[in-house]
Amino acid sequence: MYDNNPTLENIGKKIDPKLQGQVIEGFDNQAFEKRFYIESYGCAMNFSDSEIVASILAKEGYGSTKELEEADLILVNTCSIREKAEDTVRRRLTVFNKVKKRKPGTLVGVLGCMAERLKAKLLDEEKLVDIVVGPDAYRDLPTLLKGAEDGQRGVNVLLSREETYADISPLRMGSNGVSAFISIMRGCDNMCSFCVVPFTRGRERSRDSFSIIAEAQDLYDQGFREVTLLGQNVDSYKWTNPANDEIIKFADLLVMVARVHPDLRIRFSTSHPKDITDDVLYAIRDYENICNYIHLPIQSGNTRVLELMNRTYTREWYDQKVKRIYEVIPDCAISADIICGFCTETEEEHQDTLDAMRNAKYTMSYMFYYSERPGTMAARKYEDDIPLEIKKKRLTEVVKLQGEISLAANLKDIGQTFKVLIEGDSKRSDKDFKGRNSQFKTIVFPKKEGLKKGDYCQVKVLSATSGSLIGELV
Ligand code: SAH
Numbered sequence: 001m002y003d004n005n006p007t008l009e010n011i012g013k014k015i016d017p018k019l020q021g022q023v024i025e026g027f028d029n030q031a032f033e034k035r036f037y038i039e040s041y042g043c044a045m046n047f048s049d050s051e052i053v054a055s056i057l058a059k060e061g062y063g064s065t066k067e068l069e070e071a072d073l074i075l076v077n078t079c080s081i082r083e084k085a086e087d088t089v090r091r092r093l094t095v096f097n098k099v100k101k102r103k104p105g106t107l108v109g110v111l112g113c114m115a116e117r118l119k120a121k122l123l124d125e126e127k128l129v130d131i132v133v134g135p136d137a138y139r140d141l142p143t144l145l146k147g148a149e150d151g152q153r154g155v156n157v158l159l160s161r162e163e164t165y166a167d168i169s170p171l172r173m174g175s176n177g178v179s180a181f182i183s184i185m186r187g188c189d190n191m192c193s194f195c196v197v198p199f200t201r202g203r204e205r206s207r208d209s210f211s212i213i214a215e216a217q218d219l220y221d222q223g224f225r226e227v228t229l230l231g232q233n234v235d236s237y238k239w240t241n242p243a244n245d246e247i248i249k250f251a252d253l254l255v256m257v258a259r260v261h262p263d264l265r266i267r268f269s270t271s272h273p274k275d276i277t278d279d280v281l282y283a284i285r286d287y288e289n290i291c292n293y294i295h296l297p298i299q300s301g302n303t304r305v306l307e308l309m310n311r312t313y314t315r316e317w318y319d320q321k322v323k324r325i326y327e328v329i330p331d332c333a334i335s336a337d338i339i340c341g342f343c344t345e346t347e348e349e350h351q352d353t354l355d356a357m358r359n360a361k362y363t364m365s366y367m368f369y370y371s372e373r374p375g376t377m378a379a380r381k382y383e384d385d386i387p388l389e390i391k392k393k394r395l396t397e398v399v400k401l402q403g404e405i406s407l408a409a410n411l412k413d414i415g416q417t418f419k420v421l422i423e424g425d426s427k428r429s430d431k432d433f434k435g436r437n438s439q440f441k442t443i444v445f446p447k448k449e450g451l452k453k454g455d456y457c458q459v460k461v462l463s464a465t466s467g468s469l470i471g472e473l474v
Protein backbone atom coordinates (compact mmCIF):
# COMPACT_ATOMS: atom_id res chain seq x y z
CA MET A 1 0.00 0.00 0.00
CA TYR A 2 2.86 2.37 0.67
CA ASP A 3 6.53 2.81 -0.03
CA ASN A 4 7.83 -0.63 0.78
CA ASN A 5 11.27 0.31 1.93
CA PRO A 6 11.23 0.10 5.69
CA THR A 7 14.23 2.24 6.48
CA LEU A 8 14.35 5.09 8.94
CA GLU A 9 14.78 7.62 6.11
CA ASN A 10 11.52 6.49 4.60
CA ILE A 11 9.40 6.74 7.68
CA GLY A 12 6.55 9.13 7.20
CA LYS A 13 7.49 9.58 3.56
CA LYS A 14 4.92 7.43 1.93
CA ILE A 15 5.07 9.37 -1.28
CA ASP A 16 6.45 7.83 -4.36
CA PRO A 17 7.81 10.80 -6.35
CA LYS A 18 6.94 8.97 -9.54
CA LEU A 19 3.29 9.26 -8.61
CA GLN A 20 3.33 13.01 -8.24
CA GLY A 21 1.87 15.12 -10.98
CA GLN A 22 2.09 12.36 -13.51
CA VAL A 23 0.66 12.78 -16.96
CA ILE A 24 -2.24 10.48 -17.57
CA GLU A 25 -1.28 7.86 -20.06
CA GLY A 26 -3.60 6.48 -22.64
CA PHE A 27 -5.52 9.48 -23.85
CA ASP A 28 -4.77 12.37 -26.08
CA ASN A 29 -3.86 15.38 -24.01
CA GLN A 30 -3.83 17.64 -27.09
CA ALA A 31 -7.61 17.50 -27.22
CA PHE A 32 -7.94 19.46 -23.98
CA GLU A 33 -8.01 23.22 -23.66
CA LYS A 34 -7.24 23.31 -19.98
CA ARG A 35 -4.72 21.48 -17.87
CA PHE A 36 -4.77 20.19 -14.33
CA TYR A 37 -1.85 19.17 -12.17
CA ILE A 38 -2.42 16.81 -9.24
CA GLU A 39 -0.22 15.64 -6.39
CA SER A 40 -1.37 12.83 -4.14
CA TYR A 41 -0.29 12.03 -0.60
CA GLY A 42 -1.20 9.35 1.90
CA CYS A 43 -2.52 5.88 1.30
CA ALA A 44 -3.39 4.01 -1.86
CA MET A 45 -7.02 5.03 -1.42
CA ASN A 46 -5.97 8.58 -2.13
CA PHE A 47 -4.00 7.64 -5.23
CA SER A 48 -6.99 5.67 -6.39
CA ASP A 49 -9.30 8.65 -5.72
CA SER A 50 -7.02 10.91 -7.76
CA GLU A 51 -7.73 8.64 -10.73
CA ILE A 52 -11.46 9.15 -10.17
CA VAL A 53 -10.89 12.90 -9.99
CA ALA A 54 -8.89 12.77 -13.25
CA SER A 55 -11.78 10.99 -14.90
CA ILE A 56 -14.30 13.59 -13.70
CA LEU A 57 -12.03 16.43 -14.85
CA ALA A 58 -11.46 14.91 -18.29
CA LYS A 59 -15.20 15.17 -18.90
CA GLU A 60 -14.94 18.87 -18.01
CA GLY A 61 -12.28 19.46 -20.62
CA TYR A 62 -9.22 19.22 -18.40
CA GLY A 63 -6.20 17.27 -19.58
CA SER A 64 -3.36 16.55 -17.21
CA THR A 65 0.10 18.03 -17.00
CA LYS A 66 3.11 17.22 -14.90
CA GLU A 67 4.40 20.76 -15.21
CA LEU A 68 3.11 23.00 -12.43
CA GLU A 69 3.66 26.12 -14.53
CA GLU A 70 1.45 24.77 -17.28
CA ALA A 71 -1.55 24.10 -15.04
CA ASP A 72 -4.81 26.03 -15.03
CA LEU A 73 -5.84 24.01 -12.00
CA ILE A 74 -3.52 22.73 -9.28
CA LEU A 75 -4.87 20.03 -6.99
CA VAL A 76 -3.41 18.39 -3.94
CA ASN A 77 -5.01 15.21 -2.62
CA THR A 78 -4.12 15.27 1.03
CA CYS A 79 -3.58 12.98 4.02
CA SER A 80 -4.21 13.70 7.70
CA ILE A 81 -2.98 10.48 9.24
CA ARG A 82 -0.01 12.07 11.04
CA GLU A 83 0.95 15.65 11.70
CA LYS A 84 3.91 15.36 9.34
CA ALA A 85 1.63 14.45 6.44
CA GLU A 86 -0.28 17.69 6.92
CA ASP A 87 2.93 19.71 7.30
CA THR A 88 4.12 18.41 3.93
CA VAL A 89 0.91 19.59 2.27
CA ARG A 90 1.17 23.05 3.85
CA ARG A 91 4.68 23.36 2.44
CA ARG A 92 3.47 22.35 -1.00
CA LEU A 93 0.66 24.91 -0.81
CA THR A 94 3.19 27.72 -0.36
CA VAL A 95 4.88 26.53 -3.57
CA PHE A 96 1.54 26.41 -5.41
CA ASN A 97 0.72 29.89 -4.17
CA LYS A 98 3.90 31.23 -5.74
CA VAL A 99 2.89 29.74 -9.06
CA LYS A 100 -0.53 31.31 -8.68
CA LYS A 101 0.97 34.73 -8.02
CA ARG A 102 3.05 34.46 -11.18
CA LYS A 103 0.05 33.22 -13.17
CA PRO A 104 -3.13 34.86 -11.89
CA GLY A 105 -6.24 32.89 -12.73
CA THR A 106 -4.68 29.57 -11.80
CA LEU A 107 -7.02 27.74 -9.44
CA VAL A 108 -5.80 25.80 -6.41
CA GLY A 109 -7.84 23.03 -4.81
CA VAL A 110 -7.34 20.93 -1.70
CA LEU A 111 -8.88 17.46 -1.86
CA GLY A 112 -8.92 14.44 0.41
CA CYS A 113 -8.61 13.89 4.12
CA MET A 114 -7.16 17.25 5.15
CA ALA A 115 -9.95 18.97 3.26
CA GLU A 116 -12.43 16.87 5.20
CA ARG A 117 -10.76 17.44 8.54
CA LEU A 118 -10.31 21.21 8.28
CA LYS A 119 -13.29 22.05 6.06
CA ALA A 120 -13.93 25.79 5.52
CA LYS A 121 -11.18 26.57 8.03
CA LEU A 122 -8.74 25.72 5.26
CA LEU A 123 -10.03 28.63 3.20
CA ASP A 124 -9.39 30.96 6.16
CA GLU A 125 -5.96 29.53 6.84
CA GLU A 126 -4.81 29.22 3.24
CA LYS A 127 -5.84 32.47 1.61
CA LEU A 128 -5.00 31.38 -1.91
CA VAL A 129 -6.91 28.10 -1.91
CA ASP A 130 -10.00 28.29 -4.16
CA ILE A 131 -11.79 25.04 -3.48
CA VAL A 132 -11.87 22.49 -0.67
CA VAL A 133 -13.36 19.12 -1.57
CA GLY A 134 -13.81 16.11 0.72
CA PRO A 135 -13.38 12.48 -0.40
CA ASP A 136 -17.09 11.88 -0.99
CA ALA A 137 -17.76 15.09 -2.91
CA TYR A 138 -15.69 14.74 -6.08
CA ARG A 139 -18.77 14.63 -8.29
CA ASP A 140 -19.32 18.24 -7.27
CA LEU A 141 -15.93 19.31 -8.67
CA PRO A 142 -17.33 20.71 -11.95
CA THR A 143 -19.77 22.99 -10.08
CA LEU A 144 -17.15 24.09 -7.59
CA LEU A 145 -14.73 24.85 -10.42
CA LYS A 146 -17.28 26.96 -12.29
CA GLY A 147 -17.89 28.93 -9.10
CA ALA A 148 -14.17 29.39 -8.56
CA GLU A 149 -13.68 30.62 -12.13
CA ASP A 150 -16.19 33.35 -11.28
CA GLY A 151 -14.27 34.22 -8.16
CA GLN A 152 -16.37 32.24 -5.72
CA ARG A 153 -14.33 30.10 -3.39
CA GLY A 154 -16.17 26.90 -2.52
CA VAL A 155 -16.27 24.03 -0.07
CA ASN A 156 -17.98 20.67 -0.27
CA VAL A 157 -17.05 18.23 2.45
CA LEU A 158 -20.31 16.33 2.76
CA LEU A 159 -19.69 12.72 3.66
CA SER A 160 -21.96 10.12 2.15
CA ARG A 161 -23.31 6.76 3.23
CA GLU A 162 -23.63 5.54 -0.34
CA GLU A 163 -20.97 7.10 -2.56
CA THR A 164 -18.55 4.51 -3.98
CA TYR A 165 -17.93 6.13 -7.41
CA ALA A 166 -18.83 2.67 -8.76
CA ASP A 167 -19.83 4.01 -12.17
CA ILE A 168 -16.76 6.18 -12.74
CA SER A 169 -14.01 4.55 -14.69
CA PRO A 170 -10.72 5.78 -13.17
CA LEU A 171 -8.08 7.28 -15.46
CA ARG A 172 -4.93 5.38 -14.57
CA MET A 173 -2.26 7.91 -13.72
CA GLY A 174 1.45 7.29 -13.54
CA SER A 175 0.76 3.60 -13.80
CA ASN A 176 3.37 1.08 -14.89
CA GLY A 177 0.66 -0.49 -17.05
CA VAL A 178 0.96 -3.75 -15.11
CA SER A 179 -0.52 -3.08 -11.66
CA ALA A 180 -3.62 -1.09 -10.76
CA PHE A 181 -5.70 -0.33 -7.70
CA ILE A 182 -9.40 -1.09 -7.50
CA SER A 183 -11.27 0.60 -4.71
CA ILE A 184 -13.84 -1.87 -3.31
CA MET A 185 -15.13 0.03 -0.31
CA ARG A 186 -14.88 3.42 1.35
CA GLY A 187 -14.84 4.73 4.89
CA CYS A 188 -14.24 2.88 8.13
CA ASP A 189 -16.57 1.91 10.98
CA ASN A 190 -13.80 0.94 13.35
CA MET A 191 -12.84 3.46 15.91
CA CYS A 192 -9.17 2.88 16.59
CA SER A 193 -8.51 5.56 19.17
CA PHE A 194 -5.43 6.99 17.42
CA CYS A 195 -6.95 7.20 13.96
CA VAL A 196 -8.41 10.12 12.05
CA VAL A 197 -9.70 8.06 9.11
CA PRO A 198 -13.27 7.48 10.41
CA PHE A 199 -13.58 11.27 10.64
CA THR A 200 -12.10 12.04 7.24
CA ARG A 201 -13.59 9.17 5.27
CA GLY A 202 -16.92 8.62 6.97
CA ARG A 203 -19.00 5.49 7.31
CA GLU A 204 -18.03 2.22 5.76
CA ARG A 205 -19.78 1.20 2.54
CA SER A 206 -19.08 -1.50 -0.02
CA ARG A 207 -19.08 -1.08 -3.75
CA ASP A 208 -21.25 -3.07 -6.16
CA SER A 209 -19.41 -6.37 -6.76
CA PHE A 210 -20.26 -6.46 -10.45
CA SER A 211 -18.72 -3.05 -11.08
CA ILE A 212 -15.56 -4.35 -9.38
CA ILE A 213 -15.44 -7.44 -11.59
CA ALA A 214 -16.09 -5.32 -14.67
CA GLU A 215 -13.22 -3.02 -13.73
CA ALA A 216 -10.89 -5.99 -13.18
CA GLN A 217 -11.89 -7.47 -16.55
CA ASP A 218 -11.35 -4.14 -18.25
CA LEU A 219 -7.90 -3.79 -16.70
CA TYR A 220 -6.98 -7.30 -17.80
CA ASP A 221 -8.12 -6.52 -21.35
CA GLN A 222 -5.96 -3.39 -21.33
CA GLY A 223 -2.91 -5.49 -20.46
CA PHE A 224 -2.81 -5.07 -16.68
CA ARG A 225 -1.75 -8.22 -14.86
CA GLU A 226 -2.18 -7.30 -11.20
CA VAL A 227 -4.97 -5.61 -9.25
CA THR A 228 -4.95 -4.57 -5.61
CA LEU A 229 -8.38 -4.43 -4.00
CA LEU A 230 -8.45 -1.44 -1.69
CA GLY A 231 -10.29 -0.55 1.47
CA GLN A 232 -9.47 0.49 5.03
CA ASN A 233 -10.79 -2.85 6.20
CA VAL A 234 -11.36 -5.10 3.21
CA ASP A 235 -12.42 -8.08 5.33
CA SER A 236 -15.66 -6.38 6.24
CA TYR A 237 -16.59 -5.98 2.57
CA LYS A 238 -20.26 -6.90 2.24
CA TRP A 239 -22.53 -6.17 -0.69
CA THR A 240 -26.10 -7.33 -1.18
CA ASN A 241 -27.14 -8.05 -4.72
CA PRO A 242 -30.46 -6.20 -5.13
CA ALA A 243 -31.56 -8.72 -7.78
CA ASN A 244 -31.65 -11.73 -5.46
CA ASP A 245 -30.59 -10.49 -2.00
CA GLU A 246 -27.48 -12.64 -2.23
CA ILE A 247 -24.80 -11.37 0.16
CA ILE A 248 -21.31 -11.16 -1.26
CA LYS A 249 -18.57 -11.12 1.34
CA PHE A 250 -14.88 -10.43 0.87
CA ALA A 251 -13.89 -14.08 0.36
CA ASP A 252 -16.60 -14.40 -2.34
CA LEU A 253 -15.41 -11.22 -4.01
CA LEU A 254 -11.80 -12.45 -4.01
CA VAL A 255 -12.83 -15.62 -5.81
CA MET A 256 -14.96 -13.69 -8.31
CA VAL A 257 -12.03 -11.42 -9.17
CA ALA A 258 -9.63 -14.38 -9.29
CA ARG A 259 -11.87 -16.00 -11.92
CA VAL A 260 -11.53 -13.02 -14.26
CA HIS A 261 -8.34 -14.63 -15.59
CA PRO A 262 -5.70 -16.96 -14.11
CA ASP A 263 -3.02 -14.53 -15.32
CA LEU A 264 -4.47 -11.63 -13.33
CA ARG A 265 -2.85 -11.45 -9.92
CA ILE A 266 -5.00 -10.33 -7.02
CA ARG A 267 -3.72 -8.48 -3.95
CA PHE A 268 -5.66 -6.65 -1.27
CA SER A 269 -5.12 -4.14 1.49
CA THR A 270 -5.81 -3.68 4.38
CA SER A 271 -6.96 -6.57 6.53
CA HIS A 272 -8.04 -5.95 10.09
CA PRO A 273 -6.89 -8.86 12.28
CA LYS A 274 -10.29 -9.05 13.95
CA ASP A 275 -12.13 -9.55 10.66
CA ILE A 276 -9.99 -11.75 8.42
CA THR A 277 -11.74 -15.12 8.12
CA ASP A 278 -10.69 -18.67 7.28
CA ASP A 279 -12.70 -18.32 4.07
CA VAL A 280 -10.32 -15.58 2.95
CA LEU A 281 -7.34 -17.81 3.78
CA TYR A 282 -8.89 -20.72 1.85
CA ALA A 283 -9.44 -18.46 -1.17
CA ILE A 284 -5.76 -17.51 -1.08
CA ARG A 285 -4.74 -21.15 -0.72
CA ASP A 286 -7.03 -22.41 -3.48
CA TYR A 287 -6.40 -19.78 -6.16
CA GLU A 288 -2.86 -19.52 -7.44
CA ASN A 289 -3.47 -15.97 -8.68
CA ILE A 290 -4.58 -14.66 -5.28
CA CYS A 291 -1.20 -13.70 -3.86
CA ASN A 292 0.26 -15.29 -0.76
CA TYR A 293 0.65 -12.04 1.04
CA ILE A 294 -1.38 -10.49 3.84
CA HIS A 295 -0.93 -7.03 5.30
CA LEU A 296 -2.11 -7.50 8.88
CA PRO A 297 -1.44 -4.37 10.95
CA ILE A 298 -0.72 -5.20 14.59
CA GLN A 299 -0.08 -1.60 15.84
CA SER A 300 1.19 -2.87 19.20
CA GLY A 301 2.27 -6.21 20.61
CA ASN A 302 0.82 -5.53 24.05
CA THR A 303 -2.75 -6.28 25.06
CA ARG A 304 -3.14 -3.31 27.40
CA VAL A 305 -1.98 -0.89 24.70
CA LEU A 306 -4.16 -2.61 22.10
CA GLU A 307 -7.10 -2.06 24.39
CA LEU A 308 -6.29 1.65 24.72
CA MET A 309 -6.02 1.74 20.95
CA ASN A 310 -9.47 0.14 20.75
CA ARG A 311 -8.20 -2.45 18.31
CA THR A 312 -10.62 -5.04 19.77
CA TYR A 313 -8.13 -7.95 19.75
CA THR A 314 -5.56 -9.11 22.24
CA ARG A 315 -1.96 -10.04 21.62
CA GLU A 316 -2.85 -13.74 22.03
CA TRP A 317 -5.64 -13.42 19.51
CA TYR A 318 -3.30 -11.76 17.01
CA ASP A 319 -0.64 -14.47 17.48
CA GLN A 320 -3.32 -17.10 16.96
CA LYS A 321 -4.36 -15.43 13.70
CA VAL A 322 -0.76 -15.44 12.48
CA LYS A 323 -0.45 -19.12 13.41
CA ARG A 324 -3.62 -19.90 11.49
CA ILE A 325 -2.37 -18.05 8.39
CA TYR A 326 0.86 -20.06 8.35
CA GLU A 327 -1.12 -23.28 8.94
CA VAL A 328 -3.37 -22.72 5.94
CA ILE A 329 -0.82 -21.00 3.67
CA PRO A 330 2.66 -22.08 4.78
CA ASP A 331 4.50 -19.82 2.30
CA CYS A 332 2.39 -16.75 3.05
CA ALA A 333 4.19 -13.46 3.66
CA ILE A 334 2.76 -11.23 6.37
CA SER A 335 3.48 -7.53 6.85
CA ALA A 336 2.28 -5.04 9.44
CA ASP A 337 1.80 -1.47 10.54
CA ILE A 338 3.33 -0.61 13.89
CA ILE A 339 2.92 2.44 16.09
CA CYS A 340 5.65 3.22 18.65
CA GLY A 341 5.16 5.32 21.75
CA PHE A 342 1.39 5.34 21.98
CA CYS A 343 0.01 7.05 25.12
CA THR A 344 1.32 5.48 28.35
CA GLU A 345 3.29 2.74 26.55
CA THR A 346 5.97 1.43 28.91
CA GLU A 347 9.38 0.12 27.94
CA GLU A 348 8.17 -3.41 28.69
CA GLU A 349 5.13 -2.98 26.50
CA HIS A 350 7.38 -1.72 23.72
CA GLN A 351 9.44 -4.91 24.15
CA ASP A 352 6.20 -6.86 23.60
CA THR A 353 5.91 -5.24 20.18
CA LEU A 354 9.44 -6.37 19.30
CA ASP A 355 8.52 -9.84 20.51
CA ALA A 356 5.37 -9.90 18.40
CA MET A 357 7.44 -8.94 15.34
CA ARG A 358 9.80 -11.85 15.92
CA ASN A 359 6.87 -14.17 16.36
CA ALA A 360 5.02 -13.09 13.21
CA LYS A 361 8.20 -12.89 11.09
CA TYR A 362 6.94 -9.95 9.04
CA THR A 363 8.56 -9.68 5.63
CA MET A 364 8.22 -5.93 6.03
CA SER A 365 6.45 -3.33 8.13
CA TYR A 366 5.32 0.24 7.92
CA MET A 367 6.54 1.76 11.16
CA PHE A 368 5.55 5.04 12.76
CA TYR A 369 5.77 6.89 16.01
CA TYR A 370 2.50 8.03 17.49
CA SER A 371 1.23 11.40 16.32
CA GLU A 372 -1.76 12.78 18.19
CA ARG A 373 -4.64 13.72 15.90
CA PRO A 374 -7.20 16.32 16.98
CA GLY A 375 -10.68 14.96 17.62
CA THR A 376 -9.70 11.30 17.94
CA MET A 377 -10.63 9.31 21.02
CA ALA A 378 -6.98 9.13 22.08
CA ALA A 379 -6.61 12.90 21.83
CA ARG A 380 -9.71 13.38 23.95
CA LYS A 381 -9.06 10.71 26.55
CA TYR A 382 -5.34 10.08 26.91
CA GLU A 383 -2.32 12.24 27.40
CA ASP A 384 0.27 12.05 24.62
CA ASP A 385 2.87 11.48 27.33
CA ILE A 386 5.76 9.66 25.69
CA PRO A 387 8.55 12.17 24.97
CA LEU A 388 9.48 12.51 21.31
CA GLU A 389 13.00 11.20 21.86
CA ILE A 390 11.64 8.02 23.46
CA LYS A 391 9.16 7.58 20.62
CA LYS A 392 12.00 7.96 18.13
CA LYS A 393 14.25 5.60 20.08
CA ARG A 394 11.56 2.91 20.13
CA LEU A 395 10.87 3.44 16.45
CA THR A 396 14.57 3.07 15.66
CA GLU A 397 14.60 -0.25 17.51
CA VAL A 398 11.53 -1.45 15.65
CA VAL A 399 13.01 -0.44 12.29
CA LYS A 400 16.31 -2.12 13.11
CA LEU A 401 14.62 -5.35 14.16
CA GLN A 402 12.45 -5.35 11.04
CA GLY A 403 15.59 -5.02 8.93
CA GLU A 404 17.08 -8.06 10.65
CA ILE A 405 13.92 -10.14 10.28
CA SER A 406 13.54 -9.16 6.61
CA LEU A 407 17.16 -10.01 5.89
CA ALA A 408 16.92 -13.40 7.60
CA ALA A 409 13.75 -14.23 5.65
CA ASN A 410 15.25 -13.06 2.35
CA LEU A 411 18.43 -15.09 2.90
CA LYS A 412 16.22 -18.16 3.29
CA ASP A 413 14.86 -17.53 -0.21
CA ILE A 414 18.31 -18.06 -1.75
CA GLY A 415 18.25 -21.11 -4.00
CA GLN A 416 14.46 -21.02 -4.37
CA THR A 417 12.68 -20.33 -7.64
CA PHE A 418 9.68 -17.98 -7.76
CA LYS A 419 7.10 -17.03 -10.34
CA VAL A 420 7.70 -13.33 -10.97
CA LEU A 421 5.51 -10.74 -12.66
CA ILE A 422 7.78 -8.32 -14.53
CA GLU A 423 7.00 -4.69 -13.61
CA GLY A 424 9.66 -2.99 -15.72
CA ASP A 425 13.32 -2.00 -15.66
CA SER A 426 15.11 -2.13 -12.34
CA LYS A 427 15.91 1.22 -10.74
CA ARG A 428 19.65 0.79 -11.14
CA SER A 429 20.05 -0.61 -14.63
CA ASP A 430 18.04 -0.95 -17.83
CA LYS A 431 19.83 -4.25 -18.39
CA ASP A 432 17.84 -5.68 -15.45
CA PHE A 433 14.16 -6.26 -14.88
CA LYS A 434 12.41 -5.87 -11.59
CA GLY A 435 9.31 -7.76 -10.59
CA ARG A 436 7.60 -9.29 -7.61
CA ASN A 437 6.84 -12.77 -6.44
CA SER A 438 3.53 -13.78 -4.92
CA GLN A 439 4.85 -12.78 -1.48
CA PHE A 440 5.25 -9.16 -2.68
CA LYS A 441 9.03 -9.32 -2.53
CA THR A 442 10.92 -7.41 -5.20
CA ILE A 443 13.28 -9.51 -7.31
CA VAL A 444 15.86 -8.01 -9.69
CA PHE A 445 17.32 -10.13 -12.48
CA PRO A 446 19.10 -9.73 -15.85
CA LYS A 447 16.83 -9.30 -18.87
CA LYS A 448 16.40 -11.79 -21.63
CA GLU A 449 15.37 -11.23 -25.24
CA GLY A 450 11.65 -11.80 -25.78
CA LEU A 451 10.54 -11.04 -22.23
CA LYS A 452 8.72 -7.81 -21.46
CA LYS A 453 6.88 -5.88 -18.77
CA GLY A 454 3.68 -7.70 -17.80
CA ASP A 455 5.09 -11.17 -18.55
CA TYR A 456 5.47 -13.90 -15.95
CA CYS A 457 8.74 -15.76 -15.60
CA GLN A 458 10.54 -18.12 -13.23
CA VAL A 459 13.45 -16.59 -11.32
CA LYS A 460 15.93 -18.35 -9.07
CA VAL A 461 17.20 -16.30 -6.15
CA LEU A 462 21.00 -16.00 -5.96
CA SER A 463 21.49 -13.37 -3.27
CA ALA A 464 19.51 -11.08 -1.00
CA THR A 465 19.50 -7.88 1.02
CA SER A 466 16.91 -6.83 3.60
CA GLY A 467 15.05 -4.90 0.88
CA SER A 468 15.14 -7.16 -2.17
CA LEU A 469 16.19 -10.39 -3.84
CA ILE A 470 18.62 -10.75 -6.73
CA GLY A 471 18.20 -13.64 -9.09
CA GLU A 472 18.45 -15.14 -12.56
CA LEU A 473 15.94 -16.51 -15.04
CA VAL A 474 15.50 -20.26 -15.15
N1 SAH B 1 -7.08 0.88 7.85
C1 SAH B 1 -5.76 0.50 8.01
C2 SAH B 1 -4.78 1.59 8.29
C3 SAH B 1 -4.96 2.95 7.80
S1 SAH B 1 -3.82 4.14 8.38
C4 SAH B 1 -5.71 -0.43 9.18
O1 SAH B 1 -6.57 -0.45 10.01
O2 SAH B 1 -4.75 -1.13 9.26
C5 SAH B 1 -2.25 3.39 8.13
C6 SAH B 1 -1.46 3.25 9.35
O3 SAH B 1 -1.07 4.51 9.87
C7 SAH B 1 -2.14 2.58 10.52
O4 SAH B 1 -2.19 1.20 10.41
C8 SAH B 1 -1.28 3.02 11.68
O5 SAH B 1 -0.19 2.16 11.88
C9 SAH B 1 -0.77 4.38 11.23
N2 SAH B 1 -1.40 5.46 11.99
C10 SAH B 1 -2.70 5.78 12.00
N3 SAH B 1 -2.92 6.80 12.84
C11 SAH B 1 -1.72 7.14 13.37
C12 SAH B 1 -1.28 8.12 14.31
N4 SAH B 1 -2.15 8.94 14.89
N5 SAH B 1 0.03 8.17 14.61
C13 SAH B 1 0.89 7.33 14.04
N6 SAH B 1 0.55 6.39 13.15
C14 SAH B 1 -0.74 6.29 12.82
Ligand code: SF4
Pocket residue numbers: 188189190191192195196197198232233272
Ligand atom coordinates in the same frame (compact mmCIF):
# COMPACT_ATOMS: atom_id res chain seq x y z
FE1 SF4 C 1 -8.07 3.76 11.22
FE2 SF4 C 1 -8.58 1.59 12.59
FE3 SF4 C 1 -10.16 2.23 10.57
FE4 SF4 C 1 -7.69 1.40 10.11
S1 SF4 C 1 -9.33 0.19 11.03
S2 SF4 C 1 -8.68 3.14 9.18
S3 SF4 C 1 -6.54 2.22 11.81
S4 SF4 C 1 -9.91 3.37 12.46
Ligand code: F3S
Pocket residue numbers: 041042043044045046078079080081112113196197200201
Ligand atom coordinates in the same frame (compact mmCIF):
# COMPACT_ATOMS: atom_id res chain seq x y z
FE1 F3S D 1 -4.24 9.51 4.92
FE2 F3S D 1 -6.79 9.68 4.45
FE3 F3S D 1 -5.43 7.58 3.62
S1 F3S D 1 -5.78 10.26 6.31
S2 F3S D 1 -3.81 7.39 5.12
S3 F3S D 1 -5.15 9.63 2.93
S4 F3S D 1 -7.52 7.61 4.31
